[in-house]
Amino acid sequence: xxxxxxxxxxxxxxxxxxxxxxxxxxxxxxxxxxxxxxxxxxxxxxxxxxxxxxxxxxxxxxxxxxxxxxxxxxxxxxxxxxxxxxxxxxxxxxxxxxxxxxxxxxxxxxxxxxxxxxxxxxxxxxxxxxxxxxxxxxxxxxxxxxxxxxxxxxxxxxxxxxxxxxxxxxxxxxxxxxxxxxxxxxxxxxxxxxxxxxxxxxxxxxxxxxxxxxxxxxxxxxxxxxxxxxxxxxxxxxxxxxxxxxxxxxxxxxxxxxxxxxxxxxxxxxxxxxxxxxxxxxxxxxx
Numbered sequence: 001x002x003x004x005x006x007x008x009x010x011x012x013x014x015x016x017x018x019x020x021x022x023x024x025x026x027x028x029x030x031x032x033x034x035x036x037x038x039x040x041x042x043x044x045x046x047x048x049x050x051x052x053x054x055x056x057x058x059x060x061x062x063x064x065x066x067x068x069x070x071x072x073x074x075x076x077x078x079x080x081x082x083x084x085x086x087x088x089x090x091x092x093x094x095x096x097x098x099x100x101x102x103x104x105x106x107x108x109x110x111x112x113x114x115x116x117x118x119x120x121x122x123x124x125x126x127x128x129x130x131x132x133x134x135x136x137x138x139x140x141x142x143x144x145x146x147x148x149x150x151x152x153x154x155x156x157x158x159x160x161x162x163x164x165x166x167x168x169x170x171x172x173x174x175x176x177x178x179x180x181x182x183x184x185x186x187x188x189x190x191x192x193x194x195x196x197x198x199x200x201x202x203x204x205x206x207x208x209x210x211x212x213x214x215x216x217x218x219x220x221x222x223x224x225x226x227x228x229x230x231x232x233x234x235x236x237x238x239x240x241x242x243x244x245x246x247x248x249x250x251x252x253x254x255x256x257x258x259x260x261x262x263x264x265x266x267x268x269x270x271x272x273x274x275x276x277x278x279x280x281x282x283x284x285x286x287x
Contacts, residue, residue, distance in 0.1 A: 003041040010053045017054055017168055018142040024050045025165035031055070032076060032115035035107050060114070060170055063087055069176035075114025075169050080105075082113065092174050094133060094203060097185040098125040104193045118169045120155050120224065123195040125187070127155055128219035131227055132183075132201035135174050139167040146170070155224040181205050184279035186272045190259060196220040197260050198268040200276055208281045211236040216273070221254040221265055228252070231273070241277060245270050 011017035021028055027049040031037055040046045054060065054076065061076035063085050071091045073082070082088050083099035102108055102125055116126040117137060130137065130151035137154050140146045141164065149162045151172075156162060163169055187199035199219045206212040214236040216228040231248040239247075254265035 001042050001044060004044055004047040006041075006048050007050045008053065009050055010055075011057060014057055014059065014140065014168070014170065015142075017052060017057065018140060018166075020050065020052050021166045021168060022142040028052050028165070030115075030118065030168065032118075033078065033111040034115075035103070035111040036115065036119050036121070054168070066173050071174040071176075072171055073113055073174070074171045075112060075117075077113050079108040079111045079113070079116075083108065091176060092133065093177075094129055094183040094185055094201060095126075097183065098129050098187075098201065101125055101185070101187045101189075101192075101196075101199075113172060114169045117151075117154070117172060118161065118163060120159055120161050121195070122155075122158065122223050122225065123199075123220040125185075125196070125199065125201075125219070127151070128199060128201040128217045128225040129185070130172060131155070131225045132203045132215050132217040133174050134203070134215065135172050137162075137169060138171045138173065139163055140170045141167045148173070152227065158223040178205050180207060182280055184276040186275050186279075188268050188272065197257075198254075198265050198272060200269070200272040201225075202276045202280065204280055209238060216276070218252065218269055218272075221252055221269060223255070226252065235277070241274060241282075244273065244277075248273055 009020050029048040029051055031051050031053045060074040062074045063077055064072050066072040079099055079102050082095050089096050116124050120127055135151040136148045137151055138148055154162045182204050184202040187196045189196050197220055201217045204211050204214045214232045216232045218226045228248055228251050230251050231244050234247045235244045252266055252269055254262045256262045
């Protein structure tokens with residue numbers, strides 16, 4: 001199939017992009033990597049009046065230090081760059097661990113962090129990682145300037161987010177991990193490169209038996225990334241895996257898809273929890 005007719009605008013600057021979005025609002029869609037948008041256009045799942053190409057905005061393609069040793073990643077940074085950048089490896093190792101699971105090399109060379117976050121696919125890796133890392137998503141508009149939204153509040157439903165039609169997602173900010181931060185990333189898919197059947201991104205601070213924070217975020221199980229708050233709290237309080245499993249099964253309400261039933265997804269989520277718990281330094285014997 002071919003896309004429905006639309007006008008094409010190549011933004012010359014962030015200010016130009018914001019002017020276009022201010023004028024057209026929800027009638028405009030932003031083209032970054034195009035790995036999701038172009039197929040959706042071709043299938044006529046979306047029929048915008050305007051496609052706004054932001055690929056010339058090189059200022060949005062930087063990875064740089066942020067306040068107090070954190071990390072600022074621009075919306076146009078490609079998946080592959082996140083996978084190989086030494087600053088990401090040092091300050092956001094969870095992202096480096098997740099990057100190889102994103103689709104295939106061709107997609108990773110073109111797809112962008114901002115495009116993935118803006119789309120908010122509930123089976124994608126970056127939204128779950130952003131919630132696990134308690135990231136801040138930066139949005140800009142001509143009328144309101146720049147505002148920041150916590151990742152946990154940003155994703156509102158299936159392909160729905162806090163981003164307004166006149167706003168451009170310009171980047172994502174991550175805090176500096178503490179010296180005792182540990183991470184785990186696990187994913188199960190029918191084939192490597194497919195969207196996750198179930199995945200889990202974990203960020204923790206402390207040590208086994210004495211966690212100060214523990215964020216467990218599942219993806220592929222709901223309309224948004226799902227933070228397992230009760231399960232994480234139980235584990236942080238010293239509960240064993242048996243109790244944590246019960247908490248997780250009560251919390252998760254997976255939606256069946258073409259290949260996996262809700263029961264199967266719940267079973268896979270428990271398996272990933274067990275694997276992640278081992279990654280964090282806990283034995284699983286005696287569950």
